Amino acid sequence: MLSFLLPIARCSSRGAFDLPDLKGVRMQQYSQTRLQMGLGVEVGMLARFEEDNDSIGTEFWEGEISAVNEVLSEHGLPQHSEPSRFEGTSPSSQDRRDCDSIGYSFVHCLRRVFAINTLYGDQYKITPYDEDDEDESSHEVEEVSNRLDSHLLCHSDNEGLYLPISFQKPIFDDRIPGGILGSSNQLVSELTTIAPVLGIQMEGSILPDTSVDFIENSLEEESEFWREHYAWLFFFESARLSVEFRSAMCFI
Numbered sequence: 001m002l003s004f005l006l007p008i009a010r011c012s013s014r015g016a017f018d019l020p021d022l023k024g025v026r027m028q029q030y031s032q033t034r035l036q037m038g039l040g041v042e043v044g045m046l047a048r049f050e051e052d053n054d055s056i057g058t059e060f061w062e063g064e065i066s067a068v069n070e071v072l073s074e075h076g077l078p079q080h081s082e083p084s085r086f087e088g089t090s091p092s093s094q095d096r097r098d099c100d101s102i103g104y105s106f107v108h109c110l111r112r113v114f115a116i117n118t119l120y121g122d123q124y125k126i127t128p129y130d131e132d133d134e135d136e137s138s139h140e141v142e143e144v145s146n147r148l149d150s151h152l153l154c155h156s157d158n159e160g161l162y163l164p165i166s167f168q169k170p171i172f173d174d175r176i177p178g179g180i181l182g183s184s185n186q187l188v189s190e191l192t193t194i195a196p197v198l199g200i201q202m203e204g205s206i207l208p209d210t211s212v213d214f215i216e217n218s219l220e221e222e223s224e225f226w227r228e229h230y231a232w233l234f235f236f237e238s239a240r241l242s243v244e245f246r247s248a249m250c251f252i
Contacts, residue, residue: 039158040101040252041234043091043241046082058084064177065248068161071173071181080163083247091241096212098219102234104157108141110231114152115144117194126197128225148172151182152190152235155251162187162249164242177251184242184249191236198225198232207236 042048046065049057061082069079109129116126119140145153151162154170160178164185171181188205195202201211215229242249 038101038103039107041238042100042250042252043095043238043245044083044086044247045250045252047085047090047247050084064161067175068163068177068181071171071175072163072165075167075171077165077167080165080248081246083245086245091245091247094244095237095241096209097234097237098216102231106227106231106234107157108138109227110235111141111153113197113228114150114190114194115140117197118144118150129227150190151186155180155182158251160251162239162242164246164248182249184239187235187239187249188243191232191239195232198228200229200232207240 046061065082113126148154149169151170156178162182162184166185167183192205215233218226218229238249
């Protein structure tokens with residue numbers, strides 16, 4: 001079992017963002033703050049750097065995308081062109097999440113649901129996460145993670161990218177931030193698969209506003225699956241915005 005697939009928070013061996021000395025100091029501080037809070041996800045990072053006239057952030061981000069494009073080319077996949085600006089609406093203006101970060105334990109709750117559903121389907125009634133069953137659920141997440149084909153499970157917990165490009169399995173390469181590259185398109189598909197399990201109504205692959213209201217009510221009342229609902233919406237909205245705006249979904 002590869003260490004970065006375990007569903008707990010840990011820093012990669014490269015360190016947060018693997019930034020160069022001096023130029024990356026501000027980004028390192030920003031990432032470390034995120035690590036203390038939990039997992040942060042942003043769509044449209046290059047555009048934000050450009051808007052803020054942050055030349056250091058822009059240079060860093062363009063370098064990361066360049067390295068990722070080398071990997072994509074070697075796998076016969078199209079290059080990713082990260083937008084440096086958005087005309088009219090932007091990802092942040094269309095984001096239906098309440099906040100842009102999430103606790104690591106919530107990520108595990110969601111991965112657990114996906115793993116159990118993958119292993120047993122309708123043969124097993126999934127219940128909300130119970131800390132007393134943590135060892136058992138970790139085993140199930142590990143078993144499915146070891147297949148190396150889930151974009152939800154096979155990803156670093158604190159850094160890395162999902163791109164709006166369709167490819168079947170996550171790509172493993174040390175040149176990629178976090179060591180694993182995911183597909184935003186596939187992440188949307190995986191989350192759509194478990195939506196019915198969590199009582200989330202979809203219209204095809206579209207999440208209607210009524211279902212967002214359902215999730216928000218679940219959070220307010222801390223009803224059944226409220227942690228799973230929070231994590232599901234957090235990841236779904238991030239992946240949806242990534243696909244719609246053709247922008248990388250970045251873990252920070």
